[in-house]
Amino acid sequence: MTAEVTNQGSDRGMPSISDSGFRRFSELIYSLCGIKLPPHKKTMLEARLRRRLRSLGFGTFDEYGEYVFSPEGMENELVSMINEVTTNKTDFFREPAHYPFLVDKVLPALMRDFEVGIGRPLRLWSAGCSTGEEPYTLAMVLSEFADRVPDFDFSIFATDISTKVLEAARLGIYRLDKVEPVPEGLKKKYLLRSRDPEKKEVRIVPALRGRVAFRRLNFMDEDFGLTESFDIIFCRNVIIYFDRPTQERLLKRFCEHLPRDRYIFMGHSETLNGLRLPLKQVAPSIYQRI
Structure with missing residues (x-):
């Protein structure tokens, strides 16, 4: 499993995602919706995916990765994962000219x-x-x-x-x-x-x-x-x-x-x-x- 745990993060004791795990998730996200996540976005991806770990009851990125890349996860989880990782910044009358x-x-x-x-x-x-x-x-x-x-x-x-x-x-x-x-x-x-x-x-x-x-x-x-x-x-x-x-x-x-x-x-x-x-x-x- 590539989304292995390497160290403990500071967010409520939850583990961090490994470099190899980040690469695997970022490649999946790129293939699904074209969004490129360079290495400096790793902390952002961790924070957003942790919400999915909590929601589904997973304790590690390793467990969540096993689910996401399983047939069941591919069918049921991808939309929710994309909901978390996409950026949604907007305003009324933005760029008013x-x-x-x-x-x-x-x-x-x-x-x-x-x-x-x-x-x-x-x-x-x-x-x-x-x-x-x-x-x-x-x-x-x-x-x-x-x-x-x-x-x-x-x-x-x-x-x-x-x-x-x-x-x-x-x-x-x-x-x-x-x-x-x-x-x-x-x-x-x-x-x-x-x-x-x-x-x-x-x-x-x-x-x-x-x-x-x-x-x-x-x-x-x-x-x-x-x-x-x-x-x-x-x-x-x-x-x-x-x-x-x-x-x-x-x-x-x-x-x-x-x-x-x-x-x-x-x-x-x-x-x-x-x-x-x-x-x-x-x-x-x-x-x-x-």
């Missing part, structure tokens, strides 16, 4: 050139949606646009590999501090305060929740399991977790679901320099399919 460009440039161009939103609903994909802040932000922005443009219609498809964050996203319940970036006018219109004054929470209004369809999706799946195309893809702060060959392969698959002259929004910390892609930059971190 994207939204004025979307409203002032992208939507008018798509309406003018393709009758998108008028002849048929605009189709937008929030890829790597985490707990839902991004797709609900987009739903607010597009709903406000629809209030000003008669007959404008849209749908939002939101995906993540983690079933845990998708459950939270579907509920649409957030702490008050999480919704601080939402402008006051939009808070009053799209957020419902809890009836329990002890709960400092709000919930997205049903009409807005109904605009977003959530689904689990693994970026390592060959065609994402999708047949439809999209007018806009938000894939922000997602590819930073992959190595460059995986980034290029992933973005080429995105482009297969993005018709000519449609748009993809990336994170400001992400660069496509050196990647061979059918995309041209039209604004910082915003690209158009060519």
